[in-house]
Amino acid sequence: MRILHVLNHTQRLNGHVHAAVDLACAQVAQGHDVCVASGGGDFDGLLKRKGVHTVFVDHKRSFPNLAKALVHLRSHIRSFHAEIVHAHMMTSAVLAFPVCRLSGIPLITTVHNEFEKSATLMGLGTRVIAVSDVVGASMQKRGVPSSRLRVVLNGTIGSARSDGRSEEPAPFISPSILFVGGLHPRKGLPDLLQALEIVHRSNPSAHLYIVGDGPYRDAYKDMASKLACASAVTFVGSTTDPYPYMLGADIFVLPSHADPAPLVLSEAREARCAVIGTQVDGIPQLLEHGDAGILVPPRDPSALAEALIQFVENPEKIDEWKARSQLRIEHLTIDRVARETMQVYISALGSRSPAEAAKMEQSNLV
Template sequence: MRVLHLLNHTRRMNGHVHAAVDLACAQAKLGHTVAIASQGGEFDALLQENGIESFIVDHERRPGRILRSMVGLKGLLKRWRPDVVHAHMMTSTVLAWPACKLAGVRLITTVHNEFERGAILMGLGDRVIAVSAAVAKSMQKRGISASRIDVVLNGTIGSARMADRCEVPKALDHPAIVFVGGLHPRKGLPDLLQAFDAVHAQHPAVRLYVVGGGPTQDSYAQMAREMASAAAITFAGPQDDPYPWMLGADIFVLPSHADPAPLVLSEAREAGCAVIATQVDGIPELLDQGRSGILVPPNAPDKIADALRMLVTDPDLLQAWRAHSQIAIDNLRIERVAREVIAVYDRATGSRAKPSAA
């Protein structure tokens, strides 16, 4: 099958991009012919290494630019002749819809962040992939027919993007608690800071490491500096490869208020962390409804603190939850994601994918 992925760019530090790059590389490994059209970025070299052709398509949101990009994309579809176009972002979907209609090519969209107001635009796809059942339910409430929605749960283990990552654990002080993610309000980091401060008052050996950057980084760092536990909190900033931090951690905490299906939970589980995360959106699905990680309510620092105390005071229980993180972990492999997405393409085109070369 010939697959053209369309996204704004291929730069790092963006979950949409990571998911699309992982998927494209996995599809190529399965023997499909894959290309990506975007404004380019750091992942272009990785794509080339995996036999994926890259095309430049301007995604700037100006009326004149958008029209030119639509015309350019239509020309690309005529030249490259994909079986399907797979759009991963709202601008990409708006560009692709008229071009695909004119070229007679099926458009597949993936809804990564359904909480965004413009996510309804992803419903322009002939088939709409939801990255969790929670996202599918939300899109149905917005008026997208259930008959056009396919759920393909996120997973990233075994991806080409991870092939050269560092497998040496970061040297951290223990018990080590790690957060990895963008510093945005929806990630709920203030809840974790408050919980950690309460736990540290009773267990001063614990340490918290915050890995990631974002628009609220300075305000969160200031909040931490004003806490009694300030000396035990490290803001590491954004990292090209946060995996060593998870390898070095005892506990991974994701206190999100909204999170459709965060890729970081695949990595935290692969690293063998005991996981604490909030019971919102697709998080329970990524933790097997609480079998492979401890689920707590969102916006509840006291519940996060209770879970942390439970783990840091009982080494046997901590080890048990680290072992629980490996339950059904193969379901988070990128090959499973790639095969399920190819099956979606088959449903869209009414044909079968070409036999895998793998």
Template sequence: MRILHITNHVQQIGNGIVNVAVDLACLQAKNGHHVAVASAGGEYETLLANYDVQHFHLDQSRTPINIIKAAWRYRQIIQEFQPDIVHAHMMTGVVLAGLLRNCGEYSLVSTVHNEFQRSAILMGLADRVIAVSNAVADSMVRRGISKSKLRVVANGTLNSPRNRSIKDCQPMLLCHPAITTVAGMYTRKGIVELIEAFVKIAAEVPQAHLYLVGNGPDRTMFEAMVQNTPFGNRIHFEGFQSEPQRYMLSSDIFVLASHCESFGLVLTEAREAGCAIIASDVDGIPETLDRGQAGLLVPPKDSQTLANALMYLLKDSEQLQKLKSQAKQNLERFSVTRVHEETLSLYYELLDNYRVFNLSISQELLVSK
């Protein structure tokens, strides 16, 4: 099978969408398929090449002139690579692939990673739409995408070809108790509420430290916020880390306080590392935490309840250890191999439908003669 993935870039910056696309491309190529990725490029080009995944440069920057150039370049790529399946992971890619294909030229698959974006409805241009959680699937149905197009393939990142085994990762030396998040520095990731919650408990737990791992456009605002608290020396901005698992392995509590979150890939890594987890009860997060069996669920945008949950675990070592143990259970379903196999099954479903359609057309032509 010839498979082309389209994503905006393949930079190693902790972007979950890119990570999923790179994982799929590598495993599909390892499985013997002819695989290519079209993107503006990035550090993962080397990894892709190691797996014999071809990379085509495709800049999808959204300016009128560049979109015209991208359309022209995309047609070149299709003519050269001749894919059976085009798998688009972001909005611009699915629009290009949907509008520029000739009838029957290839089957189109899209994955909805960020269903909270208004543009996510455009992913419905594909023949099949992958939802990364049941919550995402339900949301897309409400927004008008047909159930017959939708397939749920829950995200998974464990044993990714991008990462070393967690057994080979050296834990960071952190101050304890250590509270950590790994997230883009965006307001929607609940960083404000996490900082507020930490400030609420900091005086009562003077040994506790907060580690914010990740970069993003709102980081400067968060840093200014921290400077106006009396606990700035205990709140650490660690920036992007290529191996965030090192922080997780040394953390007592992992927090994901997102306002919206289709799945929460980072939670699977926190679970594998054995963190006690507190996360927002929103979108796909409850599915990722086994409906609250593998972590505490709190309302989003509620710093007081988050502070109460932190204090509960910090004051009850028995409950803290219990949550750490529960986090590591039932992890098999989060493997990249399972995601790869379920995605391939979807591709084959489309190809089988295509063959049946062509056979039917041929028979009709013969009868008409």
């Protein structure tokens, strides 16, 4: 099948980019012809090495620029003879919709950030992929009928991004607690800092490592510096690969306030971390609803501290939950994501009317 993915850019900082890049590479490995149309970025080299075509479409949001982007995208879709167009963000979906509608090509949209109001526009797709069950339910409430909606849970194991990664664990002080994510309020890092303050009173040996960057980095550093446990907090900064840090950590914590289906949980489980996550959005599903990781209420530092203390004071519990992190982990592979996505494509192609099929055949001949 000839598949053209559309996304704003290919920079490392965004989870939806990681998911799209993983999928495109996996689809090539499964024998499909794949192209990524984007504003370019860090992953273009990886995509080309894996046999994914890349073309430039500038997604900057100004009317003159978007008008040009629409023309360029139409040209790329035609020249690539795309059978499926798969858009991963709102701007991409809006650009791709008229082109696909006029040419009779099915448009697939993936809802990565359901918490954004603009996610409603992802309903433009012939088929709409939700990255977790909770996201699927939310999109139904927004008016996407179940007949067009499919859930494909995120997974990262075996992704192209893991090629050549270091398997050397980071040299952490044990018991070590790890956070990996963007430094902005949605990820709930202040809750974790407050929880560590509670843990530190009775367990001063516990140490928190924070991997990531973002607009609130300086504010969070200032917040941590004022705590009694300040010496037990290390801001590692951004990294191209957090996996060695996961290998070196005893406990992985994701205290998010909103998170549709965070890829980082799949990676932490692959690294055999004992995992604590909040009971929001797709996190419970990625942790097998509490069987593969401990779930705590969001915005509740006391409950998070209680879970951490159980681990810190009982090392055997860390070993128990490291083992439990492997429960049904085979479901988190990128190959499974690619296979289920292909079934969505086939469903969309089968739903075309004869007139749409004729349009697509004609456009591929031009």
